[in-house]
Amino acid sequence: MIHIENLTKYYGKNPAVNNISFDIGDGEVVGFLGPNGAGKSTTMNILTGYLSSTSGVCTIDGIDILENPGEAKKRIGFLPEVPPLYPDMTPLEYLNFIYDLKKCTLNRKKHIDEIISVMRLGDYKDRLISHLSKGYKQRVGIAGALISNPKVLIFDEPTIGLDPRQIIEIRELIRSLGKNHTIILSTHILPEVQAVCDRIIIIDKGTIRADKATSDINELAENKKRFTIQIAGPRQEVEGVLRRVEGVQSVEYLSTSKNNGTLYRVQCKPGYDSRKRIFTALAERQWPIMELNTLGTSLEDIFIALTSKQ
Amino acid sequence: MLAIYKREMKAYFSTFIGYAFIASFLIISGVFFTLAVLAQAADADVTVYYAGVIYSFVVLIPLLTMKLFTDEKRLRTETVLLTSPVSLFSIVFAKFLAAFTMFSMTLGISCINLIPMYVYGDQNTMIILGNLLSILLIGAAFISVGVFLSSVTENQLVAAVSTIAVIGLFLVIGMFSTSIGFTPLRVVLNFFSVFNRYTYFTYGIIDYAALIYYLSISVLFIFLTVRVFERRRWA
Structure with missing residues (x-):
């Protein structure tokens, strides 16, 4: 047309x-x-x-x-x-x-x-x-x-x-x-x-x-996985375990709530989805996952990445 | 083209400008008529009256033309005209025609001034018609100048003032030419003078050279206006 x-x-x-x-x-x-x-x-x-x-x-x-x-x-x-x-x-x-x-x-x-x-x-x-x-x-x-x-x-x-x-x-x-x-x-x-x-x-x-x-x-956007995860477990140790899981790029502490444990934001390396590995790692230690929310990379991120490349 | 013409005609009356133009035209022509004809009794000369009317165009014509294109630019409505399947010439000509309609309509109304002349004396109708024809031609030329100047600026005031300046120049150009010793310059100034050309019409004779001169001014400025839009498109 x-x-x-x-x-x-x-x-x-x-x-x-x-x-x-x-x-x-x-x-x-x-x-x-x-x-x-x-x-x-x-x-x-x-x-x-x-x-x-x-x-x-x-x-x-x-x-x-x-x-x-x-x-x-x-x-x-x-x-x-x-x-x-x-x-x-x-x-x-x-x-x-x-x-x-x-x-x-x-x-x-x-x-x-x-x-x-x-x-x-x-x-x-x-x-x-x-x-x-x-x-x-x-x-x-x-x-x-x-x-x-x-x-x-x-x-x-x-x-x-x-x-x-x-x-x-x-x-x-x-x-x-x-x-x-x-x-x-x-x-x-x-x-x-x-x-x-x-x-x-x-x-x-x-x-x-x-x-x-x-x-x-x-x-x-899916390619760059990001999610927040809430885990009932000792904060320092959980953070250490998360960091060691294959494919995890960074872990950021967000908040702690009395009954539901601690909230983190996890960023995976490009091409990796570490959710299953995280589950296994936490299950071994009997630290339950209370909540997991994936954050799709917003179009903004793609947009900025594409338009700022020279 | 008809759509734009109708819109412009309506716009003259939905804003005060149309009424302002008609009122000032009639007041000014009435005053000149009283001074040049009614007050002169036996020496009354309709040509002097119409010369006065032509001088008043310096302020009257810009009223009609100053907002024709400036408003389109200010309101960003020109996009709707320029992206519609209407040629640039049609857009420009429709606006010119609307202004010219207002002008000739008012000139027509002002003819009621002439009634006492027919009631109280014998008149040479050819002289009056000659004067009217020349005024229509001069009006068309000046309106096209105003249309052009409204297309080059976004500001109504700039359009109005520059139109006043150019029309003023056209009118006074011939006045000084007699006092210029340098012949080629005098000839050139006389050539462009609106007044020198119009003399024959006031005898009731159609001067074809002058007719063509006035029409070519109109055509030239309408053409230039179209060029302004073409140039902007390619700029």
Whole structure:
């Protein structure tokens, strides 16, 4: 659906996006991750035809955005970081305006009513946009992107500045839209991509650092095992035994409780899972494990590891 | 294009700017009409009245144009225009057309000033029509200058002040040309002078050279505005 090949964009002498390539298939929901200034927004702006690339190819549904911008743009719904809303319009007027702007041919009233009900804007459709809260403005922005039912939806930081309940709503909405749209979503919020996306592209300093299925990224995280363990036994000795177990990299004392023993955080060496060995070692000494919680390496760790590598 | 045009027209009336423009245009033209026509009795000259109106464009035209593109940038709404399947020319021209509609509509309303002239005397309608045509052309040229200047800045005030400066320059350029001894410079200044060109219209004659001159100013600045957006896209 989206094909990007050797895309490069220079601002003056500085490359904002440097020779990136990727393909996104029909119905995929892809998370675009990267620190500020990584080139996420630039890539999105090129995809939507807002900016031109210095070199490289970018096609939407087989249509080159530079050669035939009119046709390509009809296939895209774009929500920029700041929703492009006119404060002196009502949501209904705004959606009608976008409908005309996109030269939409669907039944006007039916289509707009449908979007208003999906976005739950019914009670607000006749209020001035300037009087709406941030969350509702965001919804109007997304509603605008949905007009003409484009195949590709591009959302730049769609949940920024929303309260937790709204964030969950918007995420659910994006997930449901993913059933019949191709979606690219940029965000700083890592659990968001884990929750919503099938695939994650990590971009830094204009180049792609990782391009993996979300499940693979989670597996990558599994690779570095970390867990907390609570053991009923004498503190010093238990700590000594834990350290000697094969594959354990570090043991950190956390707290002691009267009835349930002592809590430690254990970090395994890469590729090792020492949980079974720890069990055997403790069982030999009859020190019961009261509790064991694995801590998955967060996406943050992977992200930092990938983006700080030079 | 129609969508953007309609939106702009609506925006003129949902903000106070449209009303401010109409009111100031009518007040200023009314004052000039009283001074140049009604107070002059037999010496009344409709051309003097319209010359006064043209001078007032220095402040009136920026009212119409200063927010056309600056607001889009400030509100970040230009993304929705630039990522929609509408050509840059259509975007620019729709905005130009909206400003021009406001302008010609108000000029039309101001024609009620002329009623007493017809009631109390015989008028040469061709002279009046010539004046109106030239004003429409000059207005279009100045509006396109304003559209261009609103596209190069994010600040309404900068857009307004620079438009005032450029329109002012167009208007005074011809005044000083007679006092310049250096012939080539005088010829150049006369060429660019908006006023020297418009004389024939005030006799009720359509001066095609002037017509083309005014239209080319409009086309030039609309073209430059499109270029501003193209350049930004490629920058």
